[in-house]
Amino acid sequence: MKQPAETVTVRHLRKSHGNTLALRDVSFQARAGEICGLIGPDGAGKTTLLRILATLLVPDSGQASIEGLDVVKDYRAIRSRVGYMPGRFSLYQDLTVEENLHFFATLFGTSVQENYELIKDIYSQIEPFRKRRAGALSGGMKQKLALSCALIHQPSVLLLDEPTTGVDAVSRKEFWGMLGRLKLQGLTILVSTPYMDEAGQCDQISLISEGEILRIGTPVEIVRSFRKPLWNARGDDMHRLLLNLREHPAVEACYAFGGNHHLTLRDDSLTPAELSAYLSDRGHAGIRIAEAVPGVEDCYMELLRTPQQTLL
Amino acid sequence: MSRVFIFFVRKEFLHIFRDVRTMVILLGIPVVQLILFGFAISTEVKNARIAVLDLSRDAASRAVTERLDASAYFDVGWHLEHPGDVEKVFREGKAPLVVVFSERFQQQMLHSGSAGIQLIADASDPNYATTLTRYAEAIIADFERELQASDGVAADGLSADGQPGSTQAAAPQGIVPQLTILYNPRLQSAYQFVPGVLGMILMLICAMMTAISIVREKETGTMEVLLVSPVRPILIILAKAVPYFVLSCVNLATVLLLSVFVLGVPVAGSLVWLVLVSFLFVFVSLSLGLLVSTLTRSQVVAMLISGMSFMLPVVLLSGMMFPVEHMPRVLQMLSHMIPAKWFIIVVKDLMIKGAGISAALPEVLVLCGMAVVFVTLSLLNFKHRLE
Structure with missing residues (x-):
């Protein structure tokens, strides 16, 4: 059994691509049997971080280690312990499902028969299509195949770069279900995603923006740190509504959130009724304002907007 | 490790066989070129x-x-x-x-x-x-x-x-030179372009296709997974080279058979040496393709570089179309750097003139030297990581 100690340790990692700083002083830890989410928009530095851990990039400064092995010095040893799934679909599109899986098994010095048990749960779903070329699979099936290929050599750490991007909602849900079961087998799973709503599936999340970790914690901790009242606003003309809400002096921040607008206020002096009246004066109809429960995305928006200390 | 290698080679062959269009082009090019040069593009004047x-x-x-x-x-x-x-x-x-x-x-x-x-x-x-x-x-x-x-x-x-x-006396007899034309008595252009086409095709398939197939892995992201695997990069590269080597052999056979039986250009010298020297040239081309692949990131760039820096010089500077001897000094110097030029000289010696390998030794040595340089450069340049 693996000890529940840190399997992935990252300390003060810095990395620049040319003139752009992709990572500035990133530190975090992940434990065995944990799903650790790296959450942030495109260009936040998630891919760079995962590539450094996968030994594909060398950091400018700082250290990173996987199970005590340094990602720079011991990169050969790490490569057989890590299962890596790059962001783009990285299987051979002109090979069949079966051929891809056999190829990656052989590549890592094992065979599909040997480790079938590991991937059975996932692979059995796409096995009916094993003669189909990978390029002809749907997005969800491609992800399952890619995950099977990344798991076939029994890695202890799984690095997944945006595995659910471009995948339909049902497959995304299924995919997280599979990750949950893998976690129970003791794998350390690092997964990056731009979808804030997936944060809840993780045991630990790191909110990343522009190469910096804004906040680390469990999803519950992160949401709990959001202490301000949050309102949800709807109206018939959503675009103008957003502009008018932002004009109001008592509104601190307002942003589109799905089909609604979320807004925070500078103080508690304003009531929903007063805000409704203000909006009616500006010709809005169908206004509905209610208190909302903050989610990870609200925290992210708040962290982006304000210097970190205000929330701590 | 050998099992991995065999699997790898198999995979590369699958890539080639599944891309039927490219495969047909690769196998058809020598036939089309030889027939074009042999029958359609004729510099002789008629009517x-x-x-x-x-x-x-x-x-x-x-x-x-x-x-x-x-x-x-x-x-x-x-x-x-x-x-x-x-x-x-x-x-x-x-x-x-x-x-x-x-x-x-x-x-x-x-x-x-x-x-x-x-x-x-x-x-x-x-x-x-x-x-x-x-x-x-x-x-x-x-x-x-x-x-x-x-x-x-x-x-x-x-x-x-x-x-x-x-009716005066005949004009004084002029000097009538006796012409004896060696090696190609009928002055057929086929004698000139068969070695050229051979050089061009082997260069095209080995250098360009190897470069493209390696760069394609970079472009589609599969290289990331290959690099993360415990397999040594040298194995990846060797496995990539094998299918194109085989393809080159098929093309070599096609060109030789066509030129002997269709165009009537005989192999005057030793066939064994001709084949061996062709293998050497294939090796040089493969290593050149590998070098290009280490320098580029996208298939388009790889193709442009191979096209501009291999194909054009092969056609223009290798002596295939225009005699190098009559070119300006700078171009002559440049032509020395083109592997195909040396290969074409050797093929002419061995195939057309029927000379022994000793006559072509200097050119063969140049090719060997080029192979060593290209392989060394590309191995030094090969990245075990993404950058």
């Missing part, structure tokens, strides 16, 4: 329609005109009336060559021995113009020689006025 401006209109000028017309090279398409028409013919692009007989052509020829024929050629295509004038000159010279050889008899028959004074 060019020329114009004649005969100001003399006597027996001699007519005889020359008939001769031109009768030859396989020319058809006399237009008989012009006035000198002014010459310009018109060229302007309208009707004839590439106009033969002008001066007035009193026959008399001049018989008396002074220097009759006036003017050849006016449209040199907007200089090669064609040169060839045409050369053929016309040869026919005229032939005519003149025969005239002299038949002593005064023919001249007598030709002299319409029947003046006895015109």
Whole structure:
């Protein structure tokens, strides 16, 4: 059994691509049997971080280690312990499902028969299509195949770069279900995603923006740190509504959130009724304002907007 | 590890077989090129329609005109009336060559021995113009020689006025060189381009396709997964090279069979050495392709680099089309850097001249040196990571 100690340790990692700083002083830890989410928009530095851990990039400064092995010095040893799934679909599109899986098994010095048990749960779903070329699979099936290929050599750490991007909602849900079961087998799973709503599936999340970790914690901790009242606003003309809400002096921040607008206020002096009246004066109809429960995305928006200390 | 290697090679073959279009192109290129060069693109002149401006209109000028017309090279398409028409013919692009007989052509020829024929050629295509004038000159010279050889008899028959004074002694015999053309007695262009096409095709398949297939893995992101695997990069590269090596062998066989049985270019020297040297050239090309793949990130760039820096120089600077000896110094120096140039020299030595390998040793050594340089450079350049 693996000890529940840190399997992935990252300390003060810095990395620049040319003139752009992709990572500035990133530190975090992940434990065995944990799903650790790296959450942030495109260009936040998630891919760079995962590539450094996968030994594909060398950091400018700082250290990173996987199970005590340094990602720079011991990169050969790490490569057989890590299962890596790059962001783009990285299987051979002109090979069949079966051929891809056999190829990656052989590549890592094992065979599909040997480790079938590991991937059975996932692979059995796409096995009916094993003669189909990978390029002809749907997005969800491609992800399952890619995950099977990344798991076939029994890695202890799984690095997944945006595995659910471009995948339909049902497959995304299924995919997280599979990750949950893998976690129970003791794998350390690092997964990056731009979808804030997936944060809840993780045991630990790191909110990343522009190469910096804004906040680390469990999803519950992160949401709990959001202490301000949050309102949800709807109206018939959503675009103008957003502009008018932002004009109001008592509104601190307002942003589109799905089909609604979320807004925070500078103080508690304003009531929903007063805000409704203000909006009616500006010709809005169908206004509905209610208190909302903050989610990870609200925290992210708040962290982006304000210097970190205000929330701590 | 050998199991991994076999699996890898199998995978590369699958890539090639599944991309039917590319495979057909790769296997079809040698056939198409040889047949194009052999039959369609011919630098020999056949039945060019020329114009004649005969100001003399006597027996001699007519005889020359008939001769031109009768030859396989020319058809006399237009008989012009006035000198002014010459310009018109060229302007309208009707004839590439106009033969002008001066007035009193026959008399001049018989008396002074220097009759006036003017050849006016449209040199907007200089090669064609040169060839045409050369053929016309040869026919005229032939005519003149025969005239002299038949002593005064023919001249007598030709002299319409029947003046006895015109039957003078034959003009002094000129120097007639005895030509002996070695290795390619019929001066077929096939002898020239078979080695060239061979060099070009092997370069294309090995260098370009290897570069593209490695860069494709980078582009689609599969290289990331390959790099993360415990497999050594050298194995990845070797596995990539094997299928293209096999493909090159097929092409080598195609080119040799076609040139021997269809174009009639024999393998005069040792076939074994020819094949061995071809393998050496394939190896040089493969390592060059590998070098390109380490320097580029996208298939398009790899293709452009291979196309611009391999194909064009192979065609232009390898001596395949234009003789390197007549190029400016700078280009000659540049041509030394092109592997295909050396390979083509060796193939000419071995295949056309029938020389032994010892005659081609310097070129073979140059190729060996190139192989070492390219392999070293690309191994130094190969990245075990993404950057």
